[in-house]
Amino acid sequence: xxxxxxxxxxxxxxxxxxxxxxxxxxxxxxxxxxxxxxxxxxxxxxxxxxxxxxxxxxxxxxxxxxxxxxxxxxxxxxxxxxxxxxxxxxxxxxxxxxxxxxxxxxxxxxxxxxxxxxxxxxxxxxxxxxxxxxxxxxxxxxxxxxxxxxxxxxxxxxxxxxxxxxxxxxxxxxxxxxxxxxxxxxxxxxxxxxxxxxxxxxxxxxxxxxxxxxxxxxxxxxxxxxxxxxxxxxxxxxxxxxxxxxxxxxxxxxxxxxxxxxxxxxxxxxxxxxxxxxxxxxxxxxxxxxxxxxxxxxxxxxxxxxxxxxxxxxxxxxxxxxxxxxxx
Amino acid sequence: xxxxxxxxxxxxxxxxxxxxxxxxxxxxxxxxxxxxxxxxxxxxxxxxxxxxxxxxxxxxxxxxxxxxxxxxxxxxxxxxxxxxxxxxxxxxxxxxxxxxxxxxxxxxxxxxxxxxxxxxxxxxxxxxxxxxxxxxxxxxxxxxxxxxxxxxxxxxxxxxxxxxxxxxxxxxxxxxxxxxxxxxxxxxxxxxxxxxxxxxxxxxxxxxxxxxxxxxxxxxxxxxxxxxxxxxxxxxxxxxxxxxxxxxxxxxxxxxxxxxxxxxxxxxxxxxxxxxxxxxxxxxxxxxxxxxxxxxxxxxxxxxxxxxxxxxxxxxxxxxxxxxxxxxxxxxxxxxxxxxxxxxxx
Numbered sequence: 001x002x003x004x005x006x007x008x009x010x011x012x013x014x015x016x017x018x019x020x021x022x023x024x025x026x027x028x029x030x031x032x033x034x035x036x037x038x039x040x041x042x043x044x045x046x047x048x049x050x051x052x053x054x055x056x057x058x059x060x061x062x063x064x065x066x067x068x069x070x071x072x073x074x075x076x077x078x079x080x081x082x083x084x085x086x087x088x089x090x091x092x093x094x095x096x097x098x099x100x101x102x103x104x105x106x107x108x109x110x111x112x113x114x115x116x117x118x119x120x121x122x123x124x125x126x127x128x129x130x131x132x133x134x135x136x137x138x139x140x141x142x143x144x145x146x147x148x149x150x151x152x153x154x155x156x157x158x159x160x161x162x163x164x165x166x167x168x169x170x171x172x173x174x175x176x177x178x179x180x181x182x183x184x185x186x187x188x189x190x191x192x193x194x195x196x197x198x199x200x201x202x203x204x205x206x207x208x209x210x211x212x213x214x215x216x217x218x219x220x221x222x223x224x225x226x227x228x229x230x231x232x233x234x235x236x237x238x239x240x241x242x243x244x245x246x247x248x249x250x251x252x253x254x255x256x257x258x259x260x261x262x263x264x265x266x267x268x269x270x271x272x273x274x275x276x277x278x279x280x281x282x283x284x285x286x287x288x289x290x291x292x293x294x295x296x297x298x299x300x301x302x303x304x305x306x307x308x309x310x311x312x313x314x315x316x317x318x319x320x321x322x323x324x325x326x327x328x
Numbered sequence: 329x330x331x332x333x334x335x336x337x338x339x340x341x342x343x344x345x346x347x348x349x350x351x352x353x354x355x356x357x358x359x360x361x362x363x364x365x366x367x368x369x370x371x372x373x374x375x376x377x378x379x380x381x382x383x384x385x386x387x388x389x390x391x392x393x394x395x396x397x398x399x400x401x402x403x404x405x406x407x408x409x410x411x412x413x414x415x416x417x418x419x420x421x422x423x424x425x426x427x428x429x430x431x432x433x434x435x436x437x438x439x440x441x442x443x444x445x446x447x448x449x450x451x452x453x454x455x456x457x458x459x460x461x462x463x464x465x466x467x468x469x470x471x472x473x474x475x476x477x478x479x480x481x482x483x484x485x486x487x488x489x490x491x492x493x494x495x496x497x498x499x500x501x502x503x504x505x506x507x508x509x510x511x512x513x514x515x516x517x518x519x520x521x522x523x524x525x526x527x528x529x530x531x532x533x534x535x536x537x538x539x540x541x542x543x544x545x546x547x548x549x550x551x552x553x554x555x556x557x558x559x560x561x562x563x564x565x566x567x568x569x570x571x572x573x574x575x576x577x578x579x580x581x582x583x584x585x586x587x588x589x590x591x592x593x594x595x596x597x598x599x600x601x602x603x604x605x606x607x608x609x610x611x612x613x614x615x616x617x618x619x620x621x622x623x624x625x626x627x628x629x630x631x632x633x634x635x636x637x638x639x640x641x642x643x644x645x646x647x648x649x650x651x652x653x654x655x656x657x658x659x660x661x662x663x664x665x666x667x668x669x670x671x672x673x674x
Contacts, residue, residue, distance in 0.1 A: 072456065119637075123644040126594060128395075128456060129636065132581060136633035143626030248626070256464050269457050302471035302572075309465020316461070320451050 015273060018266030018318055022281045029288050037295045043171045049287040054176040055080065055238040056257060057283045061187045062231025063258040064279045065224040068191070070204040070271025071127040073225065075116065075134035076232040077254030079109055081247070082138040083236020088150035088246025091157065098156040106233045112138070113229015117222035127225075135255070142248030149247035152240065160241045176238045183234065188276050200224060204271025260308050261286055264315050285311070333591050337606040340589075344613045345369075351621050364493045368616065370501075376612035377500035378403070378490075378559035380605055382579055383586040384511060385552030387604045390587050391521075392541075392548050393528040393596030394448055394455035399556040399583060401466025402440055403576025406433040406557035407564030408473040411481050420483040429486065433557050440466075441553025445546030459549075463580070470572035480569040490565030500562045507555070512601045521599075524548065528596025585632060586611050589639050 034041030050057070059076050066073045083105045090096040090104070116134050120127045152158070164172040191197040199220040202210045210217050239250060265282030267274025289307050293299045348355040348368070358367035382399050389396045410429035417425035440462060447458035492499045515521030526534040527541045535541060559579070564570045588594060589610055590603025614635070618628045641647045 122650075123641060123647040125640045125644050125647075129584075129588070129594060129640055132584075133633045133636040133640070136581070136629045136636065140627055140629030140631075140633055143624065144630060147624060147626050253464075256460065259460070260464065263457075269454060300471070300476055302468040302476065305468030306465045306472065309461050309468065312464060313461045316447075316453055316457060317451060320453060 015322075016266075017322060018315060019275060019278050019281070021315075021318065022264055022266060022278065022285060026281060026285055026288065029285070029292065033288070033292050033295065040295060043169060045291065047167075047171055047173050047177070049284060049291060050177045050180070051174045052242075052290075053283050053287040054174070054180040055235040055242060055251075056254070056261065056286070057180045057280065058183050058238060059232050059235035059254060060258045060261040060279050060283050061183055061276065062228035062235075063255075063262050064265075064267060064274065064276055065187070065191070065200060066127075066228045067259070067262050067267050067269060068204045068271055068274055069200045069221060069224040070207065071120070071221070071224065072131065072259070072269075073113075073116075073228045073232075074128065074131040074255050075112070075138060076228060076235070076258055077251045077256075078135040078138035078142070079112060079229060079232035080236040080239055080251040080254055081142050081249070083109060083233045084240045084243065084246040084250050085142045085145050085150070085248060086246070087157075087237065087240045088152050089145050091154045092150055092152055092246075098154060102237055105237060106230060109233020109236070110226050110230040113232075114222060114226040116229070117225030120225065121218045121221045131225075139248060145248075146246075147248065149245050151245040153244075157241060157244060161244050174241075176241055179234070179238060183231065184276070184280065191276055196220065196223060201272055204268075204273070206272070257286060257308070260312050263319075264311055266315075266319075268319055269316070333600055334602055334606060337590055337603055337610065341606055341610050341613065344610060344617060348613075348617055348620065351617075355620075360496065363496055365496050365498075368620075370498065372609065372612050372616055373501045374498040375616075376609055377498070377504040378562045379579065379582055379586060379612060380504045380608040381507060381555045381559045381562075382552075383583040383590075383604045383608045384508060384601065385548075385555030386580075386583040387587050387590075387592055387599050387601060388511075388515070388524060388548040389455070389552045390584075390592055390594060391524045391528045391596055391599035392545055393531070394545065394548070395584065395594075396444065396459045396549060396552045397456060397580050398440070398444060398459040398462035398466055399552060399559075400576040400578065400580045401463050401470065402437055402553050402556035403560035403563060403579055404470035404570075404572050405440070405466055405473065406437055406560030407570040407575045408470045408479065408572050409433050409436055410486070410561055411479040411564055411570035412473055414481045414483050414486055415479050420481055421485060423485050426483060426485040430489075430561060433561055434554060437553040437557030437560075438550055441550035442546060444553065445549035448549065449542040449545035467572065470575070472572075474570055474572040476572065478569050478571045482568065486565050487568060488565070490562035491568070500566070503558070503562070507558070508601065508605060515601065525596075525598050529598070582611050582632075583608075585636055585639075588643070589635065593643065 030041070039045070059080060063073060063076060086105050086108065087101050090101045091098060112134060116130050119125060120130050160175055163175050165175065165178065166172050191200065199210070199215050202213070202215055203217055203220050207217060240246065243250065261282035262274070262279050263269060263282070264285055265274065265278030265280070267278055286308060290304055293301065293303055345356065352368065355368050358365055358369055360366070382403070386396055386399065410433040413429040413432050414420050414425050417428070419425060444459050444462060447453045447461075448455050451458075488494070488499050489503070490500050494502055515524065523539055523544055526539055527544050531541060556576070560576060563575055586607035587604050588607070590600055590605070590607030592599045592603060611632070614631060615625070615628055618631065619625055
């Protein structure tokens with residue numbers, strides 16, 4: 001009995017290991033940064049991390065749902081770009097009010113995610129290939145709208161971009177950060193405290209078992225892609241605030257950053273195991289890599305990609321080690 | 329005849345080529361100018377050669393039930409390394425410099441491919457994820473090699489690989505053709521193809537009958553990387569420059585599409601090299617068509633999306649079952665006829 005409890009605790013601990021590694025990594029990166037560069041260790045640098053990566057955080061939250069359910073969504077970067085494009089096109093060239101445009105963009109994203117989930121579920125096609133088609137389609141539609149960047153001068157958007165919400169101690173955040181944190185809170189409740197969340201974990205753990213248990217596998221599968229679609233559209237709206245432009249080449253490769261954040265956050269790519277908090281840490285690690293490289297000044301931006309790739313490798317091997325041991 | 333695997337892909341290719349006649353009357357004309365073959369068909373083969381090579385490697389990877397997302401980055405790295413070596417050589421036009429460049433590019437690609445294979449076969453990482461790492465990091469490496477710039481080279485022997493002609497035919501076409509021929513001989517005249525299909529079809533069963541999957545999987549990823557490297561050499565040679573940012577961008581997606589269009593199932597277990605070549609030519613023709621008709625080239629992506637969706641739906645047994653049920657609820661597939669007595673005896 002005692003040994004069972006002990007074994008359970010050890011297993012739990014092993015599950016938390018990637019999360020622990022990521023936290024240690026984050027703290028030590030901060031340590032290195034503040035030891036080497038003046039002005040690195042300030043609250044605002046930390047908050048800028050959130051301001052610059054609010055859209056990535058929202059997209060990665062959606063990706064976490066999909067990966068936990070055992071799927072993958074390659075269309076998120078293109079959906080973000082399409083959202084910026086539709087927003088800029090309607091607001092600037094057709095004079096639509098933002099109050100109308102933003103809900104429309106969110107509906108388009110959710111609808112696209114729903115459609116992809118439906119195709120994946122009802123025709124049993126691999127998610128990888130369906131979302132790849134979604135990515136082609138969304139990027140293609142961007143360029144069909146316009147091949148050039150459309151800049152936004154609408155007062156609502158610029159107001160949103162320039163607003164600074166003051167925090168105690170001369171610190172500030174942007175409204176996007178509040179939205180991202182709100183999304184995170186809602187997602188946390190849904191994932192860890194509702195039936196849908198439990199179904200997502202069950203589906204990722206074993207689709208066969210979930211079916212046999214009588215869980216609504218199809219509905220859950222479609223739901224996670226719809227959630228990811230909504231999150232990427234919302235991420236696109238936040239990016240529109242950040243960039244103040246719509247462009248078909250915005251957010252190229254964002255799907256990879258989102259997947260990397262999820263993996264570095266300790267979520268198993270085979271599904272069924274992981275935490276939303278881990279994804280937040282993952283996004284912060286990616287953001288911090290960029291901040292460190294920009295503080296360094298002499299390193300070029302392509303080092304970011306190489307370091308992210310190297311981190312991905314380390315964490316995937318770490319996951320294999322843990323998953324392999326669990327099987328044995 | 330309609331039952332043949334290559335029938336429908338070939339029909340699509342023929343239809344695409346014929347459709348072009350409506351817009352460009354001399355589309356199918358091939359003539360000789362300055363001792364070289366000229367014409368749209370030659371162009372399609374010429375510009376399609378790198379895609380054919382990348383798709384060829386991808387086909388074998390997919391046959392084992394895997395996928396290789398890193399080929400685009402490998403294309404960029406190979407081109408960057410080769411151009412860097414040539415631009416730093418004392419005499420860029422000397423055959424020695426060019427051979428050195430080719431050797432470096434192929435050698436590095438081999439290492440990258442083996443690394444992919446090890447991750448998949450030894451560490452047991454999902455192929456999408458294992459090759460995603462190199463896809464992310466590889467472009468960074470290519471930019472590092474070129475220092476973020478575009479390296480231009482002027483070297484006639486290097487120009488031959490992707491932009492030159494031999495016996496009036498573009499050298500790239502001959503090279504791609506030779507690799508295709510060699511690969512199909514190796515996979516279809518030896519047991520290699522069978523073993524690959526076995527590993528992709530049922531990994532457990534093939535392990536039980538004693539097939540060493542680890543070596544085979546390592547082999548296909550290495551082959552895929554080598555094919556991508558040759559494609560990278562062709563692309564950089566054709567434009568006499570290496571661009572770490574844009575060389576081979578999206579080519580992994582085109583290659584996967586070519587493989588799927590050619591009738592190879594993404595779940596592994598069977599493959600068709602001929603189908604892949606036709607698939608790659610369809611994609612290249614599609615791009616050429618969009619370009620010649622005057623549609624903005626950016627919208628090619630929308631067309632490709634619809635092609636991917638259509639092809640996958642047709643391949644999906646679930647979709648076919650649903651479509652068949654909707655069309656005629658009582659129709660059943662023809663029952664196998666019992667053998668006639670004389671045939672049964674024979």
